[in-house]
Amino acid sequence: MSLLRRMDWRRRILSLAVAALLIVAAVRALSGEPEIALVIGEPWEIMRQRSSAVIDPAIAGHFWGRLPKSDARLRFLDSQFGFVTPLARFFTVSFDRDGLVRSLRMSPQIEPLLLDDTLKVVLDLQAQWRHGGWIPIRVNDDPPFADTPEWRARLRDVNKGGTSTWQAGNQYQAMLVVNRFRDDKRPTEERYLIKLQVARPWVNP
Incomplete structure (x- = not known):
């Protein structure tokens, strides 16, 4: 493969990657509300990268939990059992020693409700x-x-x-x-x- 063809191939791959990132950003922007989008049992970092709400990294070798940095709704990802909650102010996601999403506890509201x-x-x-x-x-x-x-x-x-x-x-x-x-x-x-x-x-x- 010539140098020019290799450079053209790399430009196309880079363009596709940029387009994919723009699509993800657009979807997050259109959704409006920050969200934690997760799968129970998946690697913590995958959940972090997918979610539009900011949440800290897991701690290697520990059972612990993290709170999003802002109010956020839950998008529970499963092809059959998925669901979405309202915005939550209290929202804790836990991880295990292997850095996998373990469970969540939340109050799906931002204030006490009538x-x-x-x-x-x-x-x-x-x-x-x-x-x-x-x-x-x-x-x-x-x-x-x-x-x-x-x-x-x-x-x-x-x-x-x-x-x-x-x-x-x-x-x-x-x-x-x-x-x-x-x-x-x-x-x-x-x-x-x-x-x-x-x-x-x-x-x-």
């Missing part, structure tokens, strides 16, 4: 899960959330709240917890906190 808004978030997550083939487990003790008078009364009770656990095949489990929360900024309002955990299955169905 009950109507809380139900909207949890019911949307449950709808995404149902659509993707997740199934609720332990339903006798912890049935899925629903917008019913009974559920509203249960959530308003500061001593009760609610929990619902879902399973995706034999690959993942997700646990949703909702509790009444005293918001010092709005002490006269009923506000609620949602907690979400996703990992490999950790409880028996």
Whole structure:
């Protein structure tokens, strides 16, 4: 191969690489909101490079976790079981000693929510899960959330709240917890906190 042909080939490869980077940047810009896009069990650095929210590197040889540097939503990547959350202020992703994504804990909200808004978030997550083939487990003790008078009364009770656990095949489990929360900024309002955990299955169905 002549020198000119080699140079032309390299220019084409460089152009394709630049175009790919521009496409990725454009997709991130269009999405608007920073996000952590992850696969449970994948290398941490792949998650970092894919995500538009900034998150620190893993620590080699340690079990630990990191928080994004800004509010971020979760994009849980799976061809069947994937889903997306609203923006979250509390959002922790953990890694194992091999530098692999292990689990996540988050509150898919940026402030304590009113009950109507809380139900909207949890019911949307449950709808995404149902659509993707997740199934609720332990339903006798912890049935899925629903917008019913009974559920509203249960959530308003500061001593009760609610929990619902879902399973995706034999690959993942997700646990949703909702509790009444005293918001010092709005002490006269009923506000609620949602907690979400996703990992490999950790409880028996």
